[in-house]
Amino acid sequence: MNEHVNIVFLKKNNLFKVTIFGILFWLTLLILTPVKIKHPVSFLPFLLIFINYLFFFLGYFSLPPIKKENLLSYSINRNAVKKALFIIMAIALFGVFFKLFDKFYLREGSFNYSMSENRVLLEKAGASVISIISAIINPLALIPLFLYHTLDMKNKWMYTLCLFLFFSASFEFLMLGSRSGLFVLLVLFAIYLRYFKKLKITYGRVIIVSVLLFFLGIYSVNLFIERTNDFTKDRKKSIKHILTKAGFNYTIEPSESIRNSIINSNNETFQVIQLGFINFSQYYLHGVYEFNYMYNNYSAPHYYGAYTFNVFAKFINIIFRTDIDLQSIQKAPPRTGIYTTFFGPIFIDFGWFSFLFMFLFGFFQKYIYNQTIKGRFQFIPLLFYLMIINFFLLVINFINGAQGIYIITGFLLFAILYILLTGKLIISKRQYVKILK
Numbered sequence: 001m002n003e004h005v006n007i008v009f010l011k012k013n014n015l016f017k018v019t020i021f022g023i024l025f026w027l028t029l030l031i032l033t034p035v036k037i038k039h040p041v042s043f044l045p046f047l048l049i050f051i052n053y054l055f056f057f058l059g060y061f062s063l064p065p066i067k068k069e070n071l072l073s074y075s076i077n078r079n080a081v082k083k084a085l086f087i088i089m090a091i092a093l094f095g096v097f098f099k100l101f102d103k104f105y106l107r108e109g110s111f112n113y114s115m116s117e118n119r120v121l122l123e124k125a126g127a128s129v130i131s132i133i134s135a136i137i138n139p140l141a142l143i144p145l146f147l148y149h150t151l152d153m154k155n156k157w158m159y160t161l162c163l164f165l166f167f168s169a170s171f172e173f174l175m176l177g178s179r180s181g182l183f184v185l186l187v188l189f190a191i192y193l194r195y196f197k198k199l200k201i202t203y204g205r206v207i208i209v210s211v212l213l214f215f216l217g218i219y220s221v222n223l224f225i226e227r228t229n230d231f232t233k234d235r236k237k238s239i240k241h242i243l244t245k246a247g248f249n250y251t252i253e254p255s256e257s258i259r260n261s262i263i264n265s266n267n268e269t270f271q272v273i274q275l276g277f278i279n280f281s282q283y284y285l286h287g288v289y290e291f292n293y294m295y296n297n298y299s300a301p302h303y304y305g306a307y308t309f310n311v312f313a314k315f316i317n318i319i320f321r322t323d324i325d326l327q328s329i330q331k332a333p334p335r336t337g338i339y340t341t342f343f344g345p346i347f348i349d350f351g352w353f354s355f356l357f358m359f360l361f362g363f364f365q366k367y368i369y370n371q372t373i374k375g376r377f378q379f380i381p382l383l384f385y386l387m388i389i390n391f392f393l394l395v396i397n398f399i400n401g402a403q404g405i406y407i408i409t410g411f412l413l414f415a416i417l418y419i420l421l422t423g424k425l426i427i428s429k430r431q432y433v434k435i436l437k
Helices: 007-012 015-032 043-061 078-106 115-125 129-150 156-166 169-176 179-195 203-232 235-245 256-263 268-297 310-320 326-330 343-373 377-391 404-422
Strands: 035-037 252-254
Touching: 007 343, 015 043, 015 268, 015 343, 015 377, 035 268, 043 268, 043 343, 078 129, 078 156, 078 169, 078 404, 129 156, 129 169, 129 179, 129 310, 129 377, 129 404, 169 179, 179 377, 203 235, 203 268, 235 252, 235 256, 235 268, 252 256, 252 268, 256 268, 268 343, 310 326, 310 404, 343 377, 377 404
Parallel strands: none
Antiparallel strands: 035 252
């Protein structure tokens, strides 16, 4: 039996369990946080979320589990994996170059500009063929670190390059002030470490990680304050604005006592800690209530995938010179700039027929999971991202958020490339060649 797939990890953290843990965490946070619900969830939006979860699980369990004798039935050729590593690294480096060329040269973004100014510049310039191609192949930068650990290599220069590629997207996220994008990178990195047994849990490491998360949280809150400072020009006004007028305050807001305590605090560190907890809780919880508001106020037509999978519609416009009105589609929700759970974008596309999408999505996830259990390790990065999606179903749609559609496309592209490169290229009935062997 081959040991190139960590079966124990995949079974302990299967997609069903991760989904259930996501629900429980959301409910726990709701109970612990002193917030005021301004728009309680009504019956029909609640029913729709429930039905979507139900059909997702029905799709997931419609495929039977892999029998014990078929576990790790696929083996790997280490030499082929090593060659694949170099090929993916080369493609990823081109992707990083094209991304930087597009953002900093073609669309004239700069770290000298504020986050708001960079966002306006990039949106005004619009997408190009180079930006679409770079966005699709750029997620391949997340793959070399996975292959490096799969091969259990011991080369510090190679490891450094793999780390650089993995975190290369953070430059763009920092430039645009995208906390969700940075968050996905860090979560995926933590999953890599746990999967490859590079992160053993000890009291000392728990303390170190907790301290790091604490400072990361403070940095994240200060990043949010800085973004708000772009138009308030004053720190106290920024904090007051976040607590009273930030997008998610429309449906869920801090209790009055907590809000006054934060605004009037003289201890800046304590102020940031309090603001961070409340801000995180609102950020995490508001999607369900925004979904309720969207459902009760939605008047636009449904778009059959053009909203959730807008990148493909954008690609079709560029390549085939079609005129899909993407701006109107993105303005379809009654409120923009907020989360509406995973199900909000799906509802915009399919309405009540979203349950059919969720059934197929569950079926697709179980298929990917079964392939990894059988030993097809090339699907594991995609499986990791599906774990992230599932945990946060009640928070955000990580398909059309945080560049998720690009990550999913990149991970699928890697799996397909690996299968093609290591498969048999048939020349005749008796002859075939393998590109990687």
